[in-house]
Structure formats: C-alpha cells, structure tokens
Amino acid sequence: MKTQSKTAFLFLLPAFAFLIVFVVWPVLYSINLSFYDWNGITASRHFAGLGNWRSLLADEIFWRALRNNVAIVILSIAIQLPIAMGLAVLIHRGGRALKIFKVVYYFPMLMSTVAVGVLFKAVYDLQFGAINPMLEAIGLQQLALDWLGDARYSLYSVIAVICWQFIPFYMILFLARLVSIPSELREAAAIDGATGSQYFWRIELPLMRGIVGTAITLSLIGSLKYFDLIWVMTEGGPSHASELMATYMYKQAFSSFRMGYGSAIATAMFTIVMITALAAMAVGQRRRAEA
C-alpha cells in the first residue's frame, strides 16, 4: 500500500504541479488580494479589510453585470437548446437528403470566438454591414437599428451571436445521443401506430433527459463565465449596457489598475460559479437517484 501510494503520487506530480501553480495558488491569491487596495505596480499594498467587498455590494455596475450574465444564461438555454434539439432530430431522421446540409451546419463552431466577434461586428455594421442594408432592401427601414451602439439592444445583439456560435455544439451533443437509441424502439413504436412526433415526445425526449441536463449545466456555467465575444464586440458597452462580471473584472484590474477591487469581482464570480456548479451537480445526482 505504501509503495503504491508513492507510485501514485509520482504519477500525479507533474499534473498537480501545473494545477497548483496556475490554478490553486492563483485562486487563493485572488481571494487574499480582494482585501487589499493595490495598483499592481508599487511595492506596497494597502490593507483595506472588507472595503472592496462593501464597495462591490453597493456597486450598481456589478449588479447590472450579474443581471446581464443571468440574461445570457436564460436566453442561451431557452433559445439554443430547443433549436439544437429540432436540428438534431431533423438530421437524425432526414438521412441522406440532409448530408450536404450537415457539413455547413457545424460551420459556426469552427471559427475562433475572436473571429466570430469581428465578423459579426462587420455584419451588424450600420453602413457596410449585412443586416441593415438587407432590411432596407426589403422595405423594413424602421427595423434597421444601431444593433451594437444602442444600449437597449447591444446585449441582445451579442446574445444572438452567442446562440449562432453554440447551437451546433448542442446539436452534435443531442445527435450523438439520438443515434445511440436502438432502432428497434423506432420499429416497435411504428408497429403500434405511433406518429413521428409522438415517438419524439414519448420515447426519444424522455430518453434524452440525461444529456439535456448535461447541456443545461454546460450552458449555465459557460454563460456565467462568459467574456470573449462581449469583449470583442462591445467591450461591455455602451455605458455598461452589456457589461458582464468577467468584462468588469478585466476593466477594473487591467484598465483602471485596481487589482484589489478586480480580485474582489473575480472572487465573487468564482463563488457564484462554484455554488451554481455544486447546485447543478446536486440536482443531477438527485434526478439520477430517482430514475
């Protein structure tokens, strides 16, 4: 047993060296730093106690960022998953006719988020973009909005792009599960006279509860951590309209050089994500126990 433990630790050592230096230590350091005022440059930092945390709780912008994160969570799940499910069923049943479609279907997943952001900034562009000229061409000028520049729409304009980018991901996830359902079930249901939609609602969908749960969890946690696309497309603006916890943290730490306050935001974000993840895990486990 003793030599076995020793071998195990030797095998774990390289991985844990990376994890400790670049994940565990930084998390602890951030928590610690959230109790200081510091610009990241001077040698001395000033202990602030709960100062940063008090400011955070009273910070209008932080709460707005959190609300925006929650909006992304809800809209991502509500828009992406049903569409992805519809497309997965379609591909699964469509057979050969949809083969050519399928190649194009995954395209959004293949571009880096930065590229997607830059591309859609151009697509939304008022003059040279694709959307407004098209709306004007079909006589809907009044719908030609300032998609990213207007505080009322900017968050939703980016959410539309997030959906565009992630629908293929969930589509493949659902498709993989659909393919694994034995075809005998389909035949038996057909003999019993079940229609295509009855088969989906009564047989396929219940069998996919597990994978839908996984998809919801992934989307939930991913949305709370979201950064890249918002940063590229709006930098959280205009006037914080599309601010997220991560973009706000970045600005405080690396633009305003308020490392302590940035760390407080990061720690708050960390806590929210961990609690959400634990809750999602608990729900998942309870459901599995019931099943």
Add this chain to the structure above:
Amino acid sequence: MRRTILMLLAVAWLLAAGLPYYFMVQSGFKTQFELLSSPFWALPKEWTLQNYRTVLAGTFLHSLFNSLLVVSISVLLILITASMAAYAFSRIQFRFSRPLFAIVVAGLVIPVHVTLIPVYLLTTKLGIYDTLWALIGPYVAFNLPISVFVLTEFMREIPRELEEAAKMDGAGPIGIFLRVILPLSGPGLATVGIYNAVALWNEFVFAYVLTSSPARRTLPLAIWDYQGQYSANIPLIMSVLSLSALPLILIYIVAQERVTGGMMAGAIKG
C-alpha cells in the same frame, strides 16, 4: 404542418450558418470602394487579391507559426501529464485518491478570470511576460482537468487481465503504463488531443493579458490587432478572418467525425 416547420428550420439554419461565411469570404476579395458602392450580397465584380497580399506581407504568418508552436507544445505536455495522472486515478489504489480527484473535477468549472491577476503578476515576476512561454503554463493547467477526467474514464475501461499478464512478466508500474495502458489509450488520447488543440488554437484571454508585441501574438490576437489597426477596412479584415478560419475548416472537411467528436470531449459524460 410539422414537417413544413421542420423543413423551414432546416433551411433557416443552413442560411444562418452559411451566410456569414459567404459574407466573410467574398468581401475579402472586394476592394474597399466596391464594398461601399455595391450591396454586400453581390459577388465582387472584380476579384482582387490585394487584401490577401497585404495580410501575408505583414505579421500574419508569424502569428500562425506562434500559434502552431504554443499549441503543439501545450498539447504534448497536456497529453503526457494528463495520461500519467489518469493512470494513477484509474489503476492504482492510494490514499487521498478521492479528494485529489475532487480537485480535478473542481478545476472543470473554475473561471479563468479568477486566476488572471495572479498569473499576470507571476508572469511579470518570472520575466517571461510577452513571451510565448508565458502562455504554456496556464494553457496546460486549464486544460488538464477535462483531459484527466476523460482519460481516467477511458483507462477504467481497459481490462485488468492485460495488466495482470504484464505484472507476471515482471513489469513495474512504469512498464505497465508505458507498454500496456498507453498503447491501448490511443482513441482517448486522440479525442483529448483534438479537443485541446481546438480550444487552445482559439484561446483569447491569456494571450491577450500575457503578451503585447505583434511578434508574440497568436492567431486570435493577430485578428484582434488587425481589427484595431484597420477597423475601417472591412475587406482587409475579412481576408484575415478567412485565412485564419482556413486551417480548421480544411481539417474539418477531411476528418469531420473525428473533429466534431473531439470537440465534444467536454461533454462526454452524459
């Protein structure tokens, strides 16, 4: 009725997924004047390669090389360290096995941003700020959890008998790992490798914070720099985007199932 709705959805998504690419590729061949003077959906009247020439004459290829270098070193390190850890978790019984595995699982959800300030400070202190080396540590560490997780699941499925046979022949744990487990883990390693390669190829935040000069930029940051520098020249930016999307699209067309399967590694446990 239902059928029509589904077919409409099929065509709608085809257009939604394809049209932005169409816009991107053909605009890249337009002159700036033509983009302003004709509608975006019209193909270029005169196809120009000028945008591509400008981009290729700049630092683009250098960034491509940077990305290739950082991604291959990181993926290699991830595969080595993750497979070793997965071997310990799946084949050896030892104390603290569960709490240590719990740390790995927690690593699956930790937001990158909570480590950004400390990693930035550490990088400057080590004097590797604005070098490609700065990226490798965080890249490996943040992709280890998923990799260890997937490989542990994979190695659990390898029959014990094979291990026993090697033990009879006098092989120690290192021998078993190198000669039995690793060769049988090929598909698992491929999945993890593809997943990490795609994720790191597209990584933005760490590269944004830990590098600054054009010579050290990876591909996503090169795109970022171009759009800052040429924000008014949409055709040029579209040619940068087309070029940067090309490698992954080509690989995808050659090995569709492999790539999509690999990208799903993050969700493998259903």
